[in-house]
Amino acid sequence: MSAAPMQQAYEQYGGQYGGQQQHLQPERSLSRQLSQVSLDGSAQPHARKKKDRHAYHQMDTPVTSPGGQYMNGQIGGQPQPGSTPGPGTPSAAPWQQQQTPTQPWQSQSPAQGMNQPLPQAGTPISMNAGGGPQQGQFGGGGQGRVNPDHIPSVPLSRDQPADYYRTQMYPTMEQRVPPPATTPLIAYDQGNASPKHARLTMNCIPSSQEQLAATALPLGLVLQPLAKQSEGEQAIPVLDFGETGPPRCKRCRAYVNPFMIFSNGGNKMNCNLCGHPGEIQPDYFAPTDPSGVRVDRAQRPELLLGTCEFLVPKEYWSKEPVALRYLFLIDVSAEACNRGFVQGVCDGILAALYGDDVDEEETNGEEESDGETEIKPSKVPAGAKVGFMTFDREIHFYNVSPSQPAPQQLVMSDLEDPFAAISAEYLFVDAAESKNNITSLMKSIPEMFFNIKHAEPALLPSLQAALSALEASGGKIICSLGSLPTYGPGKLQVRDKGQTQGDDDHNRKLLKTEHPGFGKMQADLVKAGVGVDFFLAAPSGGYLDIATIGYVAEKTGGETYYFPNWTYPRDLLRLAKELSHTVQRDQGYAALMKVRCSNGLQVSHYSGNFTQHTFGADLELASVTEDSGMCVTFTYDGKLDTKTDTYFQSALLYTTTSGQRRVRCTNVVAHVNESARESMKMIDQDAVVGIMAKESAAKVHDRSLKDVRQHLQEKSIDILAGYRKHFSGSHPPGQLVLPENLKEFAMYMLGLIKSRALKGGHEPSDRRIYEVRLLKGMGAAELSLYLYPRIIALHSLEPEQGFADENGHLKIPHGVRASFSQIEEGGAYLVDNGQILLLWLHAQVSPNLLEDLFGEGCDDLQKIDPNLSALPVLDTLLNAQVRNILLSMEEGRGSKGLAIQLARQGLDGAEFEFARLLYEDRNGEASSYVDWLVMLHRGVGTELSGQRSKESGDGVGHTITNTISGITGYMSSS
Numbered sequence: 019m020s021a022a023p024m025q026q027a028y029e030q031y032g033g034q035y036g037g038q039q040q041h042l043q044p045e046r047s048l049s050r051q052l053s054q055v056s057l058d059g060s061a062q063p064h065a066r067k068k069k070d071r072h073a074y075h076q077m078d079t080p081v082t083s084p085g086g087q088y089m090n091g092q093i094g095g096q097p098q099p100g101s102t103p104g105p106g107t108p109s110a111a112p113w114q115q116q117q118t119p120t121q122p123w124q125s126q127s128p129a130q131g132m133n134q135p136l137p138q139a140g141t142p143i144s145m146n147a148g149g150g151p152q153q154g155q156f157g158g159g160g161q162g163r164v165n166p167d168h169i170p171s172v173p174l175s176r177d178q179p180a181d182y183y184r185t186q187m188y189p190t191m192e193q194r195v196p197p198p199a200t201t202p203l204i205a206y207d208q209g210n211a212s213p214k215h216a217r218l219t220m221n222c223i224p225s226s227q228e229q230l231a232a233t234a235l236p237l238g239l240v241l242q243p244l245a246k247q248s249e250g251e252q253a254i255p256v257l258d259f260g261e262t263g264p265p266r267c268k269r270c271r272a273y274v275n276p277f278m279i280f281s282n283g284g285n286k287m288n289c290n291l292c293g294h295p296g297e298i299q300p301d302y303f304a305p306t307d308p309s310g311v312r313v314d315r316a317q318r319p320e321l322l323l324g325t326c327e328f329l330v331p332k333e334y335w336s337k338e339p340v341a342l343r344y345l346f347l348i349d350v351s352a353e354a355c356n357r358g359f360v361q362g363v364c365d366g367i368l369a370a371l372y373g374d375d376v377d378e379e380e381t382n383g384e385e386e387s388d389g390e391t392e393i394k395p396s397k398v399p400a401g402a403k404v405g406f407m408t409f410d411r412e413i414h415f416y417n418v419s420p421s422q423p424a425p426q427q428l429v430m431s432d433l434e435d436p437f438a439a440i441s442a443e444y445l446f447v448d449a450a451e452s453k454n455n456i457t458s459l460m461k462s463i464p465e466m467f468f469n470i471k472h473a474e475p476a477l478l479p480s481l482q483a484a485l486s487a488l489e490a491s492g493g494k495i496i497c498s499l500g501s502l503p504t505y506g507p508g509k510l511q512v513r514d515k516g517q518t519q520g521d522d523d524h525n526r527k528l529l530k531t532e533h534p535g536f537g538k539m540q541a542d543l544v545k546a547g548v549g550v551d552f553f554l555a556a557p558s559g560g561y562l563d564i565a566t567i568g569y570v571a572e573k574t575g576g577e578t579y580y581f582p583n584w585t586y587p588r589d590l591l592r593l594a595k596e597l598s599h600t601v602q603r604d605q606g607y608a609a610l611m612k613v614r615c616s617n618g619l620q621v622s623h624y625s626g627n628f629t630q631h632t633f634g635a636d637l638e639l640a641s642v643t644e645d646s647g648m649c650v651t652f653t654y655d656g657k658l659d660t661k662t663d664t665y666f667q668s669a670l671l672y673t674t675t676s677g678q679r680r681v682r683c684t685n686v687v688a689h690v691n692e693s694a695r696e697s698m699k700m701i702d703q704d705a706v707v708g709i710m711a712k713e714s715a716a717k718v719h720d721r722s723l724k725d726v727r728q729h730l731q732e733k734s735i736d737i738l739a740g741y742r743k744h745f746s747g748s749h750p751p752g753q754l755v756l757p758e759n760l761k762e763f764a765m766y767m768l769g770l771i772k773s774r775a776l777k778g779g780h781e782p783s784d785r786r787i788y789e790v791r792l793l794k795g796m797g798a799a800e801l802s803l804y805l806y807p808r809i810i811a812l813h814s815l816e817p818e819q820g821f822a823d824e825n826g827h828l829k830i831p832h833g834v835r836a837s838f839s840q841i842e843e844g845g846a847y848l849v850d851n852g853q854i855l856l857l858w859l860h861a862q863v864s865p866n867l868l869e870d871l872f873g874e875g876c877d878d879l880q881k882i883d884p885n886l887s888a889l890p891v892l893d894t895l896l897n898a899q900v901r902n903i904l905l906s907m908e909e910g911r912g913s914k915g916l917a918i919q920l921a922r923q924g925l926d927g928a929e930f931e932f933a934r935l936l937y938e939d940r941n942g943e944a945s946s947y948v949d950w951l952v953m954l955h956r957g958v959g960t961e962l963s964g965q966r967s968k969e970s971g972d973g974v975g976h977t978i979t980n981t982i983s984g985i986t987g988y989m990s991s992s
């Protein structure tokens with residue numbers, strides 16, 4: 019590390035502070051400023067600058083009237099989706115009118131320091147490795163090696179669109195390729211679903227399997243059907259068609275959508291997916307106007323919006339839908355008690371149910387006012403009920419119904435044939451009505467069991483008992499566990515003794531479960547529509563057999579929260595946030611899902627966390643939440659007609675937390691081109707990465723990790739070589755040419771290979787299988803962060819950063835590349851991969867910075883509380899800036915609670931995690947970003963010369979000594 023960056027860091031920090039002290043805001047005006055911060059960008063975007071005008075067509079109306087587009091049926095005077103005259107007029111749809119594939123933000127330079135205009139045909143990087151002497155276009159220094167500053171930057175690829183969409187809406191039919199999944203955006207649904215709900219790998223589909231094969235890319239969708247709408251976005255409409263249910267195609271059962279064609283004066287509905295001209299049900303009839311558009315179209319959200327919900331009648335029910343029942347199942351055995359986990363779970367449940375309102379009143383949530391009893395609502399979704407169980411060697415049910423003067427415990431000690439010891443009527447209560455009893459129970463449990471301390475929890479019988487309480491209704495079990503369940507039926511053993519290294523059959527077995535009891539349990543849960551979320555804590559880093567336990571969450575569509583090294587009190591905040599999220603988020607249960615596609619294509623394969631009994635069967639998700647992501651790939655039946663568009667529809671049938679049975683429909687449209695050349699311009703990188711990540715994760719059970727990584731490398735070479743062969747035009751052989759929309763693809767693949775799920779070297783099986791399942795269940799935005807963290811430098815914040823700009827949008831500093839060469843001495847960094855949030859502090863960080871961040875007297879790394887999980891609230895500029903930045907990071911996350919984990923250089927174990935997350939560097943046996951590109955480039959060269967043998971690749975672990983010294987030196991010494 020040279021001295022220059024250090025000096026720079028001090029100057030930036032010193033400079034900022036030197037002149038800023040007098041501007042520090044008193045707390046009150048500070049909070050006023052904070053209250054103006056609009057994280058969702060819901061304020062009116064300011065008028066567009068002239069230079070933007072070429073990028074969008076007729077944006078003015080949608081931008082200035084975000085709401086109610088289906089109320090008037092006018093979309094800024096432009097052609098409307100459903101007014102497309104239909105098959106036979108390929109250029110009629112609005113999104114097809116845009117002739118330039120360049121995205122607004124892509125007109126900017128693709129990489130820092132790169133001044134050359136971007137060639138249209140892709141991004142060449144001079145590799146100058148193994149290809150003889152080359153004129154290194156971006157060659158770095160005298161060595162003629164690849165300059166790491168000139169290879170595509172993930173932070174830049176995120177920051178530019180994020181800046182752009184701070185003031186611009188995203189019209190779903192006009193942009194051909196959505197911005198990166200991490201971009202906070204306000205989507206304007208014009209008939210095509212928002213990219214939050216669905217992303218297609220190619221927004222222009224090649225007409226034949228042969229053309230697709232030339233690209234080596236998958237054709238598929240990544241879906242997140244219940245993804246949360248941003249503030250400023252219209253709520254998804256819920257439509258009621260009464261007893262007849264939503265109109266559907268009589269042949270393929272597709273739901274009515276904006277692309278159905280109404281013919282015969284409105285008497286027939288021609289299905290956009292299968293082409294079937296069906297008679298319209300009489301109560302859905304409306305005449306069509308001369309252009310073939312239904313006259314009532316403007317009043318019909320289902321004919322205007324890409325995402326809609328339909329209430330469904332009884333024939334869609336498997337059982338009478340009721341509001342969601344949450345059953346908390348708390349491990350109270352010795353280890354969980356001793357390590358403060360029981361305490362954390364009980365406190366966390368109270369926070370989840372009542373927020374900060376826990377200690378306020380002791381009157382069972384009732385307040386007298388004007389002679390009437392008012393009950394303050396809880397944080398539980400309206401209508402939903404809660405029930406409580408605990409378990410160690412026995413199973414305990416609790417009656418906390420408001421009629422009880424105090425909580426009543428009922429013990430079930432029959433572990434062989436457990437059943438619910440209390441009727442559902444008394445077990446499940448309204449959290450607000452029973453606040454007094456619930457509060458008293460949660461406060462007494464930790465102490466009560468601290469004195470008993472049965473050593474071993476009996477998990478499987480407890481799940482069995484919980485299931486029997488929920489069997490009739492369906493619902494959700496939220497189960498905590500603090501040690502390996504070694505007692506009673508279904509007891510587990512320590513399979514992973516941590517002794518064997520590497521990637522052999524034994525280690526692969528540890529990632530699987532063949533336990534018949536847990537296998538049957540998950541099947542029974544799915545059948546009953548009961549999902550399980552686990553909160554697992556390994557207090558001393560111990561083994562929990564997550565392969566077996568988490569299998570229940572995986573197959574039921576539930577989620578596992580895992581604390582691999584549970585530390586009290588450090589992890590309390592994260593636990594409380596995650597418990598709150600798991601209770602309060604948008605979700606449903608007893609779900610079935612199916613994706614339909616146009617004639618000519620068929621569904622090939624689904625990946626995600628769910629149950630699918632046979633090929634072609636609907637996916638069963640006992641639990642589905644706003645965070646649930648899955649993907650589906652397609653194959654060709656024949657040749658697609660380039661004159662018609664291709665459609666996709668995902669339908670999720672589920673019961674809401676309030677007890678309504680609904681179908682969430684997500685519609686996606688793409689046009690078809692004879693050649694894949696057009697498709698290459700419309701690749702959605704996040705969708706491609708998402709499908710490759712989920713499919714790789716699914717392979718872990720059948721293939722060695724080395725094979726899975728090797729496959730990713732070969733597939734990456736196939737894609738880049740395919741582009742080079744067929745689409746890129748002519749480039750010198752010394753250049754690696756990346757497709758414009760896949761510039762960061764190689765980096766994301768490297769991140770995937772380096773992830774805990776797939777990386778080489780030793781990894782405890784619990785952590786590995788946990789992360790494999792994470793990969794399978796994540797949405798696109800969460801995945802992007804997981805594969806490449808967001809790093810923010812705190813020592814060099816500009817005074818206005820972390821505050822709202824003149825339009826009310828929070829100004830967030832740009833990200834730093836994940837390489838130690840980019841880390842400045844004396845620096846302070848936030849590192850967020852969506853799962854953990856590290857606050858890394860250099861050993862020589864300025865004492866002033868520490869005091870401003872952590873409080874007076876905290877002027878040395880040693881003085882910071884190692885259990886710190888959130889910043890104190892101080893009236894310093896820096897403290898306010900960082901707290902605001904943390905809030906915005908939290909907003910953009912998936913399901914995991916944001917809590918700080920300190921990584922002080924030379925002091926905290928989390929420093930190793932920091933080093934691991936510097937994905938651009940060489941780490942262990944995995945190569946650096948530069949080496950990885952060199953390797954891919956060599957693979958492309960071999961393929962182009964016809965000499966490639968897929969069996970004898972270089973191997974992912976192979977690295978090439980490069981000239982960038984200093985990047986990797988740190989890793990080996992840390």
Ligand SMILES: [Zn+2]
Pocket residue numbers: 267268269270271272289290291292293294
């Ligand atoms: Zn159909």
